[in-house]
Every structure is written in C-alpha cells, then in structure tokens.
Amino acid sequence: MKNIYLLVFTILFFHFSFAQVVINELDSDTPSTDTQEFIELKSNTPNFSLDGLVLVLFNGSTSGGDSSYFTLDLDGYTTDVNGIFLIGGPEVSPVPDFLLFENTIQNGADAAAIYIGNDVDFPEGTVATTTNLLDALIHDTDDADDTGLMALLGLMEQINEDENNNKTTESIQRKDDGTYEVKTPTPGALNDGSGVQFNGIIISTSLDEYNEGDSIDIVFTTEMNVTSDLTFDVTIINEGFMNSDYSGSTSVTIPTGMNTATNTIQIVDDSDDEGDEVMKITFGAIPSGFVRLNDNKELRITDNDFTVASWGTPVNPTFGNVVNTAPENYYNSLEGLADTALAQAIQNIIADPTTVRTHSYADIVEILSSADQSPENSNQVWLLYTEQNRAKLDFAGFTDGSDTWNREHTYPRSRGEFADYREFDDIADGMSGFFTTNADSLRHANSDAHGLRVTDSNENSSRGNQHYGEYNGPVATQGSWKGDVARGIFFLVTRYKALQVVNGFPDDTDNSISELGDLTTLLDWHRNDPPDDFEMNRNNIIYTWQFNRNPFIDLPNLVEYIWGDNIGETWSNTLSVNENERLDFSVYPNPASDYITLLANGKHGDVEIFDALGNRLVTQSFNETTRIPLNLSAGLYLMRIYQDNTSVTKRIIIK
Known part of the structure; x- marks a missing residue:
C-alpha cells in the first residue's frame, strides 16, 4: 500500500512541478522587420530545469486550421535566477536564451502553449489540444476571437496586443494574479520590475564595414560600472575569416570602477583574393550577474585583392575576348x-x-x-x-x-x-x-x-x-x-x-x-x-x-x-575556316606538361590559351615552329590560333 501512495505522490509532484512554468510575456509584432519578437517563459522557482517540456505555436487562421506551425523542445534548458527563459528574434535585447529566425512568431489570432512532452509529439499540422497542457496564451493584433482555438485549448479569453493601438511597441504581459496587461516590452526581466537586476554588456564598433589592412576598435560597454575586474573572452573567426586574417587580443578586461574596454584588432592585408568575408564578434562565457545586450555582431571585411576581367560589363560591352567553349561538333546536327x-x-x-x-x-x-x-x-x-x-x-x-x-x-x-x-x-x-x-x-x-x-x-x-x-x-x-x-x-x-x-x-x-x-x-x-x-x-x-x-x-x-525573318529557310553554320586550313596548324605534344609546340607551316600570327571558363591565360606570337612555355595546372584548355583574318581553335590537355 505504501508503494501505491508513493507512486501517486510522485505523479502529483511531477505534474505540480511542471505546472509552475507559464508564458510570462509575448510580443508577436514588432517594428519593420519583425526581428524583435519574443516569447518569455517563467518558473516560480529560479534556475528551474525545463526538461520534459515543449513550446508549441498554433496557427489560428482559416488556412492554419488551429494547428501547430512551430515547436521547440525545451530539454536541456533552464530558467535564470529570476525564473526567466527568453526565446526571441535576432535583435531582441538582452540576447535570448534561444534565438528564433525573424518573423517566426505569427501575429494572430494564434496561440503559444507549453506542454509536457517533446517536439516529436507535435509534428507540423497537429491540432491544438488540452492533453498534457500546462499553460497557453491566445493572442491577436486586432483580430476577431478564434472561438474554435479557445475551445481546443480550454481558454475563455483571447488577448489583443493592439488594445492600446501600439501593437509594434507593446507586448502582452502576465500579472501575478494570472491576468494580462499590454504595455512596453520587458524581455529578460520580471514584468513588475522586481527581481535580480543584471548588468548588461554591449559590443560596438564605429563602422560595420572595413577593408583589409584596417584597424578595428571593438568597444565593450557595461550599463553600470563594474565592482571588480570583469574579464571574459570573445571570438571573431567566422567561416572564411580565420585566425590568420587578423592579429590582436580577444581577451577583454573592464577594470574595477569602469564600464568600458577597447580591444584593437588589426586586419591582415594579404595578397590573396579570398573574397569579401564577415568577421563575427561573439561573446564567450559571461560571469554571473551580467547579460549580453547584443552578440554575434557582424562586420564586413572587404578584400582589396579582387580581380578585374578582360571583358566589360553589359553597359560597357566587349566582344571576342571570351572564347566559346562549345565542343567542336556540338551543333553539327542542326545542319540542313x-x-x-x-x-x-x-x-x-x-x-x-x-x-x-x-x-x-x-x-x-x-x-x-x-x-x-x-x-x-x-x-x-x-x-x-x-x-x-x-x-x-x-x-x-x-x-x-x-x-x-x-x-x-x-x-x-x-x-x-x-x-x-x-x-x-x-x-x-x-x-x-x-x-x-x-x-x-x-x-x-x-x-x-x-x-x-x-x-x-x-x-x-x-x-x-x-x-x-x-x-x-x-x-x-x-x-x-x-x-x-x-x-x-x-x-x-x-x-x-x-x-x-x-x-x-x-x-x-x-x-x-x-x-x-x-x-x-x-x-x-x-x-x-x-x-x-x-x-x-x-x-x-x-x-x-x-x-x-x-x-x-x-x-x-x-x-x-x-521565330524571325528566316522562318522556313534551311540552317547552315558556315565555318570561317575550311578543314584544309585547319590542317595547316598542328600542336604537340598533346597532352602536354611544361610546354607545347605549334607547327605553323610557314605562317605567322598570334596564339592565345584559355581555360574552360573562357579566361585568357597565355598570349604569344608565333612564326614557323614555336615552343610555347606553359605554367598551367592540369586540365582542359583551348588554344586559339589567329592568322590573317582567320582563326582556329584546338583543345589541349595539360597533365
């Protein structure tokens, strides 16, 4: 009998502990790009594990059918010292505990709900339900009540984020009595302003774009002066932007009594055409008592080693500089x-x-x-x-x-x-x-x-x-x-x-x-x-x-x-050079390695070698038998031979 009581007690405790997690604040519509939207969860106790819970967003539109369009499995996440867990877009400040793509949260009439379960329990298109439901909030921005969604979630109220005609600058916030009010957003903090106050740190630079060879002053600023030396690390590498692309320290210290520190990073001016790159400044671990007001700040690093082609843009066109790489017999079947x-x-x-x-x-x-x-x-x-x-x-x-x-x-x-x-x-x-x-x-x-x-x-x-x-x-x-x-x-x-x-x-x-x-x-x-x-x-x-x-x-x-003036006429692609003239030129060896020899049979002119994309790599005059040095990687190339008003194209292989 004791075992039965223990089992019942365990189940009740399990559900009771989960039930303390609620949707504390929701902002579904923010200015311009919808990058500042967020959902904030709150637990009654601090540093509470969210294992075993899942956040589900439901689409209340006619096409959405009151079914799920986004889920977030909360396993592995924990609320903070104030019981807050913030989920939001890339420009929410402070930086959310989980980042959403911009415009993830729909405006309404829709719903956000917390369930006991996992994301696999709610594949896209799952109809809203009260099974294992802990808390839900149906929201809109001046939309009619979705009575069907309200019935599915067992709720009697739908909250209008635009009730003050300020939907893009206000959010829906839960009060201590379980009712809601709409006011200025307070992401990452308790809605009544109480609780532990964090010292925010922000990353800033004077520009968002720099050139190779530039120095970049990265400024780290806290909202309040620090009471002891604040030391933390940042990283700035990102995909193609590597350690070899810069010099300077990425360890930051804000001295006692101060609120700012500046690290200078020198961008290496190399001779490689690597393309423009993006440096991303990212916080490492932040000491307790501090929060990131922004993160992953991206800076464009413009490569000054770009190349210029031998041909023009369409507004300043050139002709004949890029060789046609079609196989020699590609269009033969069209003849006649x-x-x-x-x-x-x-x-x-x-x-x-x-x-x-x-x-x-x-x-x-x-x-x-x-x-x-x-x-x-x-x-x-x-x-x-x-x-x-x-x-x-x-x-x-x-x-x-x-x-x-x-x-x-x-x-x-x-x-x-x-x-x-x-x-x-x-x-x-x-x-x-x-x-x-x-x-x-x-x-x-x-x-x-x-x-x-x-x-x-x-x-x-x-x-x-x-x-x-x-x-x-x-x-x-x-x-x-x-x-x-x-x-x-x-x-x-x-x-x-x-x-x-x-x-x-x-x-x-x-x-x-x-x-x-x-x-x-x-x-x-x-x-x-x-x-x-x-x-x-x-x-x-x-x-x-x-x-x-x-x-x-x-x-x-x-x-x-x-389609045009010659409809009904027979097509003939007349060659500029007949086959006998083609035989007057020969190249050897082919395949070649360090050089190739052009046998011109008494003729003289110019020769050019192109890669498979039509880039001209070699230009040289010829007279009689001419050896042409090669410094090319292995592959297929095109040799165009010019003599008088004719030209011949031959394919050569470099091994």
Whole structure:
C-alpha cells in the first residue's frame, strides 16, 4: 500500500512541478522587420530545469486550421535566477536564451502553449489540444476571437496586443494574479520590475564595414560600472575569416570602477583574393550577474585583392575576348534543317537526357555567383535590371537589409507553373550532385541557370510576373539586359516542351498558362542587343554545371530561323575556316606538361590559351615552329590560333 501512495505522490509532484512554468510575456509584432519578437517563459522557482517540456505555436487562421506551425523542445534548458527563459528574434535585447529566425512568431489570432512532452509529439499540422497542457496564451493584433482555438485549448479569453493601438511597441504581459496587461516590452526581466537586476554588456564598433589592412576598435560597454575586474573572452573567426586574417587580443578586461574596454584588432592585408568575408564578434562565457545586450555582431571585411576581367560589363560591352567553349561538333546536327525539325534538333541537344544535368535551386546561388560575377570586381555580382554591382555576400538568403540580390526567374514561375520541390531544391549538393533531366521535366526549369539571373531583391519584387513589353526595366537605365533576357527566354521555350513565347500579353486565364509575351518585343531586344563577352562567359560557366549551352548565344542567327525573318529557310553554320586550313596548324605534344609546340607551316600570327571558363591565360606570337612555355595546372584548355583574318581553335590537355 505504501508503494501505491508513493507512486501517486510522485505523479502529483511531477505534474505540480511542471505546472509552475507559464508564458510570462509575448510580443508577436514588432517594428519593420519583425526581428524583435519574443516569447518569455517563467518558473516560480529560479534556475528551474525545463526538461520534459515543449513550446508549441498554433496557427489560428482559416488556412492554419488551429494547428501547430512551430515547436521547440525545451530539454536541456533552464530558467535564470529570476525564473526567466527568453526565446526571441535576432535583435531582441538582452540576447535570448534561444534565438528564433525573424518573423517566426505569427501575429494572430494564434496561440503559444507549453506542454509536457517533446517536439516529436507535435509534428507540423497537429491540432491544438488540452492533453498534457500546462499553460497557453491566445493572442491577436486586432483580430476577431478564434472561438474554435479557445475551445481546443480550454481558454475563455483571447488577448489583443493592439488594445492600446501600439501593437509594434507593446507586448502582452502576465500579472501575478494570472491576468494580462499590454504595455512596453520587458524581455529578460520580471514584468513588475522586481527581481535580480543584471548588468548588461554591449559590443560596438564605429563602422560595420572595413577593408583589409584596417584597424578595428571593438568597444565593450557595461550599463553600470563594474565592482571588480570583469574579464571574459570573445571570438571573431567566422567561416572564411580565420585566425590568420587578423592579429590582436580577444581577451577583454573592464577594470574595477569602469564600464568600458577597447580591444584593437588589426586586419591582415594579404595578397590573396579570398573574397569579401564577415568577421563575427561573439561573446564567450559571461560571469554571473551580467547579460549580453547584443552578440554575434557582424562586420564586413572587404578584400582589396579582387580581380578585374578582360571583358566589360553589359553597359560597357566587349566582344571576342571570351572564347566559346562549345565542343567542336556540338551543333553539327542542326545542319540542313528548318522549321520544326530545326527546333526539335536544338531541343535534342540542350535537353539530351544522356548528358544534360539539373541542379537544385539552392545550388543556383553558387552558380550565379560565378556566372553573373561582375567583370569589374570578382567579389561582386552584376545585377540584371538595375545594371549595377553588388557584393556576393549580400545575397538575400545570407544577410538582412534592403540592398540584397536574389535569384530572378526571367520566365516567371507563376506563368510556367514550376516551383520549389523541397526534397530536391532545398539542399546545395555542388557540381557533383545532380539529377538527369529531359524536355518534359518542366519542374527543372525552376533551377535552370540559363533562365535565372542575379537581380536587386526589390526590383525582383517590382518585376513580378509581368510580360516583357509590359515590363521594360527601371527608368534611367540603358536596357543592356534586354537581349540577354530575350535569349534566355528563347532557350527556355525550346528546352522545355510546356513553355511558350507568344505575341501580345496573354491574360492569366487557364488557357494562357505557360505562355509568356511579348515575342515581337523579345525579337527586337535580341536584335538590338547582341551577345557580348559577359553573356558568352556566362554560357561557358553554366555549361560546366549543366552540360548544356544556350545556342542563341553561341549562334544568335538561329533566333531568326525559329521565330524571325528566316522562318522556313534551311540552317547552315558556315565555318570561317575550311578543314584544309585547319590542317595547316598542328600542336604537340598533346597532352602536354611544361610546354607545347605549334607547327605553323610557314605562317605567322598570334596564339592565345584559355581555360574552360573562357579566361585568357597565355598570349604569344608565333612564326614557323614555336615552343610555347606553359605554367598551367592540369586540365582542359583551348588554344586559339589567329592568322590573317582567320582563326582556329584546338583543345589541349595539360597533365
């Protein structure tokens, strides 16, 4: 009998101890970027273990169906000396015990609830329940009461965060009697201002961006003077920014009676083109009695060793500096064809399931960082519509702020009916991770680099899914992108059977799905803005990933035979040099190592060697038999031989 009483007592104590944890404060809507939203839990006793509990957020909207959209398993976490555990966004101060992505907490009518259990008990879409429920708060920002959610959680009240018409600067706070009030947020502290008061420490610098070679004064400041020497460590390394990139101490001491200390870090000015990097200043362990008011402060370190390409940007285009890396016989199957047979032959090449590869939408970030790299600065990308440079680091998925770049589908996804596929598109596998594809694989258009470009994030949104001709780009720009876009569209509608380019501006009825206009506009853009070196370089880079090329860049006159002035005529790609002239030049040994010899048979001229991306690495004149020294890594290269008004391209291998 004693054992039964003991078991009952243990169960009651177990539930009683959990029941003391409540939702103490909630801020679901904060100014601007929603980075200051938070949920604060409170235990009746200090330093209380949250093992065995889980926080669940429920979506009360019609589409949400009063079901879970976020869970946080609280195993391993403990409240502080005031019984507080803070969960919040990246700009909440003091720094939360658990960091949320911005805009995680929805505005309402929604609910936050604490349960006995684990996160696996509440997979996404789990309907709210009172089973094992310890505490819940249903909140809104001037929304109607969600009576269904109230019934599911056994609550009689829904709290309006906007009851004072200040929803972005106020929070819902629990009072000692269990009721709620709405007032100025107090994250990380008891709502009535009582309890242990912590001394906050903040990290600051005069700038957010520095150059290699600069000195950075990092200032550490406490809210109140310290009563004894305060010593702690910070780290500043972050991904590519390593110990070798700086000198200086990362141990900090604020002397007794003071509230500030400054550490000077010297950024190493090396000669390596590592790309722009981010230094991240992060607190180590902080002594008791202190809290971090901010943390993980990021500083941009601009690399001054960037390279400049031998070709121009689209607004200052150059031609003929980037060699076409298409295999010599790549387009042979088009010879002598016309009309639909010609279009089909093009598709057979660029959608060949035995060779063509597709990569994930996540991989597109890496592909575009290279394919749309600015010729003026190797650490930047070139923005399509706005015709300007932007740091590669400022991809919208990597950083906050308005001046970011994104992946623009030149053929809008909503018109092509292709979208993200989580099991395929969310993971970047790199060049070696790919799937096979064919002309019917429309979903792969979502991550086809020939149809994606780097654009300003705001302009990307403004462009929307308008037809070209309706959308003509930002005012006061040159329109240097128009031919590029036209050829990208022509590629896509040839590559994928389901896509079409048509005259006019089709409406959004079911009959116009997968139709994009305006063909006449795109033809004009193609004719007035021919392919330049930037576009050829882009074609070369994408080819190394996808194993297909945009033929309308390599052979721009093809456009006229499919959509333009030469419809119905037979295509013939006349060679600039006949086969007999090609035989007049030979190179040996091939494969080569330290040198290669050009046998010119009495001719003289110039020779250039390019890598697979079209970068010119060697330039030399030749006369008769000429030995060309090589200092190249192993791989495939292209040798272009110029003599009079002709040129010959040969492939060489360096072993």
